[in-house]
Amino acid sequence: MTHAISTGSPNTHSTLQDAYRAFQARGLKLNLTRGKPSPAQLDLSAELLSLPGATGGYAEDIGDCRNYGGLQGLAAARRLFSGIMGAPADQVVVANNSSLALMHDTVVYSLLKGTCDGALPWSRQGEIAFLCPVPGYDRHFKICADYGIRMIPVALRENGPDMDEVESLVAQDSSIKGMWCVPKYSNPTGTVYSDAVTERLAAMKTAAPDFRLYWDNAYAVHHLTEQRIAIANILELSVRHGHPNRPLVFASTSKITLAGAGLAFFAGSKENVKWLLARFIPRTIGPDKINQLRHVLFLKDEEGILRLMDRHRALLAPKFQTVLDSFANKLAHVPDVNWTRPKGGYFISLDVPRGCARRVVALAKQAGIELTPAGATHPHGNDPEDRTIRIAPTFPDLPEVAQAAEGVALCVLLAAAEKFPAQAGAPASVETVARHGSDELRSAESA
Ligand SMILES: Cc1ncc(COP(=O)(O)O)c(C=O)c1O
Numbered sequence: 001m002t003h004a005i006s007t008g009s010p011n012t013h014s015t016l017q018d019a020y021r022a023f024q025a026r027g028l029k030l031n032l033t034r035g036k037p038s039p040a041q042l043d044l045s046a047e048l049l050s051l052p053g054a055t056g057g058y059a060e061d062i063g064d065c066r067n068y069g070g071l072q073g074l075a076a077a078r079r080l081f082s083g084i085m086g087a088p089a090d091q092v093v094v095a096n097n098s099s100l101a102l103m104h105d106t107v108v109y110s111l112l113k114g115t116c117d118g119a120l121p122w123s124r125q126g127e128i129a130f131l132c133p134v135p136g137y138d139r140h141f142k143i144c145a146d147y148g149i150r151m152i153p154v155a156l157r158e159n160g161p162d163m164d165e166v167e168s169l170v171a172q173d174s175s176i177k178g179m180w181c182v183p184k185y186s187n188p189t190g191t192v193y194s195d196a197v198t199e200r201l202a203a204m205k206t207a208a209p210d211f212r213l214y215w216d217n218a219y220a221v222h223h224l225t226e227q228r229i230a231i232a233n234i235l236e237l238s239v240r241h242g243h244p245n246r247p248l249v250f251a252s253t254s255k256i257t258l259a260g261a262g263l264a265f266f267a268g269s270k271e272n273v274k275w276l277l278a279r280f281i282p283r284t285i286g287p288d289k290i291n292q293l294r295h296v297l298f299l300k301d302e303e304g305i306l307r308l309m310d311r312h313r314a315l316l317a318p319k320f321q322t323v324l325d326s327f328a329n330k331l332a333h334v335p336d337v338n339w340t341r342p343k344g345g346y347f348i349s350l351d352v353p354r355g356c357a358r359r360v361v362a363l364a365k366q367a368g369i370e371l372t373p374a375g376a377t378h379p380h381g382n383d384p385e386d387r388t389i390r391i392a393p394t395f396p397d398l399p400e401v402a403q404a405a406e407g408v409a410l411c412v413l414l415a416a417a418e419k420f421p422a423q424a425g426a427p428a429s430v431e432t433v434a435r436h437g438s439d440e441l442r443s444a445e446s447a
Helices: 010-025 039-043 046-050 075-085 099-113 138-146 163-172 195-203 234-240 270-280 289-299 302-331 357-366 398-419 427-446
Strands: 030-032 092-095 129-134 150-157 176-181 212-216 247-252 264-267 348-351 369-371 388-391
Touching: 010 398, 030 398, 039 302, 046 289, 075 092, 075 247, 075 264, 075 289, 075 302, 092 270, 099 138, 099 176, 099 212, 099 247, 099 264, 099 270, 129 138, 129 163, 138 150, 150 163, 163 176, 163 195, 195 234, 212 234, 234 247, 264 270, 289 302, 302 348, 302 398, 357 369, 357 388, 357 398, 369 388, 369 398, 388 398
Parallel strands: 030 369, 129 150, 129 176, 176 212, 212 247
Antiparallel strands: 092 264, 247 264, 348 388
């Protein structure tokens, strides 16, 4: 019977240990770390590589794409993404492959040169801070950490950041110059900002006149269900509330076409676009327009992009479902264990009992499963509750995802059993731990 853990007996814990050792013995090498597209997803864009062909390379606005020039990007590429960026084509900039690079550069330009709002460069205004909804994207936090920008965590709720907290912070503190926002299918929680949250971000009073929303719409068209969720247009709302220069909007085709050879996009007010292009002048004589042209020829129009994203969804949705099913089977009744059920994007966020995330990641590593380091979802890698783990199921193939999800669930059970060996009032946990420990052992033996 399965009361061993609740009575403090080592039996159930040892059952889990047996299951864990059996899992280890499979000698698996699984990786659930970075949200990369799988090779099958990259294959969906294979045709891109044969475009525009040896005699191509001509665009209506700049002529020969093989040459220098076209700083803002081809008009056809800007038109193609204008709807997704929520801006007219003349307020869109197309750059080379990485939107993260654009975000990094706009932060650095603001530090060194100031924004288009005429204030001093941020670096000459004393301490600078950014609001960081948590859990969030580690690379956003890394940009701040690298340039000495203080990070202020704010809670990410079901409909977006906690706006009472955000409004009160930005109203009082003029050192707060920016805020990271992933408004649709956030990394890692899958959160979609409600229209009300977006409107409050556009309307709120900020003590800093040169405050910027870093609106990273990385997952704008990355739906995992048939519902193509739309969010409010931050550029239009900011104009309406008298803050046209507040949002800097970013996106890319990294997870639409080729992650290493896609296009990155920026959109903003006319003044922000002018400001950014002026910053480009000492940096480049123009982007890779051949790549822009081949994207235009391959994707054709917004409907073409959405059709391609449906094909990505067909590959991705079963992987997400497999993880969700596995967690539901193994972890549903374990106290303090929760996970998100995203409707899009690239991640599932798994919360384990307090103080257990690092241990789960370590156990997983010893069992051949690489997970994103615990804490990566928080500024400076410091998750004060040591709870949140980012799960990225996109890259491995489906059977590997299934094995990895089983392994992660087992590690959660084992870490919880280690941490709370005789936790009072946790009968469901005990039952679950014991039952699934045995299941694990059986499936390990049959593998
Ligand atoms: C929220 C978010 N922004 C940006 C990126 C990187 O974008 P890019 O490939 O365009 O640099 C990622 C990649 O995982 C991401 O999750």
